[in-house]
Amino acid sequence: AQSVTQLGSHVSVSEGALVLLRCNYSSSVPPYLFWYVQYPNQGLQLLLKYTTGATLVKGINGFEAEFKKSETSFHLTKPSAHMSDAAEYFCAVTRNTGGFKTIFGAGTRLFVKA
Amino acid sequence: EAGVTQFPSHSVIEKGQTVTLRCDPISGHDNLYWYRRVMGKEIKFLLHFVKESKQDESGMPNNRFLAERTGGTYSTLKVQPAELEDSGVYFCASSQPIGKREVAGELFFGEGSRLTVL
Numbered sequence: 286a287q288s289v290t291q292l293g294s295h296v297s298v299s300e301g302a303l304v305l306l307r308c309n310y311s312s313s314v315p316p317y318l319f320w321y322v323q324y325p326n327q328g329l330q331l332l333l334k335y336t337t338g339a340t341l342v343k344g345i346n347g348f349e350a351e352f353k354k355s356e357t358s359f360h361l362t363k364p365s366a367h368m369s370d371a372a373e374y375f376c377a378v379t380r381n382t383g384g385f386k387t388i389f390g391a392g393t394r395l396f397v398k399a
Numbered sequence: 400e401a402g403v404t405q406f407p408s409h410s411v412i413e414k415g416q417t418v419t420l421r422c423d424p425i426s427g428h429d430n431l432y433w434y435r436r437v438m439g440k441e442i443k444f445l446l447h448f449v450k451e452s453k454q455d456e457s458g459m460p461n462n463r464f465l466a467e468r469t470g471g472t473y474s475t476l477k478v479q480p481a482e483l484e485d486s487g488v489y490f491c492a493s494s495q496p497i498g499k500r501e502v503a504g505e506l507f508f509g510e511g512s513r514l515t516v517l
Contacts, residue, residue: 319506321508328402328403329442329492330508331507334504334505375442380504385504387444388444389434389442389443390441391439391440
């Protein structure tokens with residue numbers, strides 16, 4: 286069975302500081318990994334994804350994540366936080382079981398202080 | 400191109416009443432998913448349609464929930480009768496047909512339908 290664990294339901298950083306949102310997954314087969322972001326009063330939108338190939342993937346708005354198979358992790362980072370990054374972030378795992386089924390973590394709400 | 404649209408955006412009903420949520424996926428997306436998020440918890444999978452067929456409905460909580468996708472276009476999710484624990488945000492998502500590896504598994508979400516059962 287798949288599962289996704291996001292460490293920290295809330296993360297607070299100062300503007301300009303490093304953003305690190307942690308995600309660990311369990312999957313019996315190589316997964317596809319995603320980070321989605323939800324801004325207030327909006328639906329989730331894709332931030333970045335890992336399917337195959339390079340393990341460091343870059344997404345929108347300066348975010349990136351690294352797939353580490355040995356650690357079963359897919360942590361999300363951004364070198365310098367901006368006020369507009371305040372949102373809720375969801376890590377997700379997908380695998381093809383005859384149809385793609387995506388499992389989400391509980392989400393991490395990012396607060397950015399001026 | 401229109402995104403995934405959901406209606407209503409917010410519904411407040413009393414316990415025992417019926418509510419029907421609607422989702423219009425992106426045109427051409429064969430895959431349609433329903434998810435639910437209860438406050439503060441994970442986004443939980445409910446079911447998956449491929450065109451008009453239910454591919455996986457393992458996440459449906461009980462038989463008070465009925466999902467349909469007639470003609471393989473829009474989908475409805477009916478809750479009848481609603482209970483207090485059904486409150487939450489119901490998300491619909493769609494994705495490309497299976498086999499398009501480039502976008503394998505990427506979901507396009509609607510803004511959600513917030514259901515409050517009093």
